[in-house]
Amino acid sequence: MSRASTAIFHCPFCAEEDLRPVAEPAGAWACQACARVFTVDLVTVDTAQIPGRLAEEAALERRTP
Numbered sequence: 001m002s003r004a005s006t007a008i009f010h011c012p013f014c015a016e017e018d019l020r021p022v023a024e025p026a027g028a029w030a031c032q033a034c035a036r037v038f039t040v041d042l043v044t045v046d047t048a049q050i051p052g053r054l055a056e057e058a059a060l061e062r063r064t065p
Helices: 051-063
Strands: 019-022 028-031
Touching: none
Parallel strands: none
Antiparallel strands: 019 028
16 A cells, blocks of 8 residues: 555644644655654554454364364
8 A cells, every 4th residue: 555545634733633644754745733754654554453364264263184
């Protein structure tokens, strides 16, 4: 997932929704309420903590002899 295609809906600092993309740094957003400029990066998804995934793995374990 690239930053350019990621939409941010709330400021992580003040939770305001009035955000605007800015040119520099690439993929950054400017909050109009608290005047912060920030980027958000997805590092990883912890699949071990997804409830659907846990149920799926349990079902597969029951099928394995």
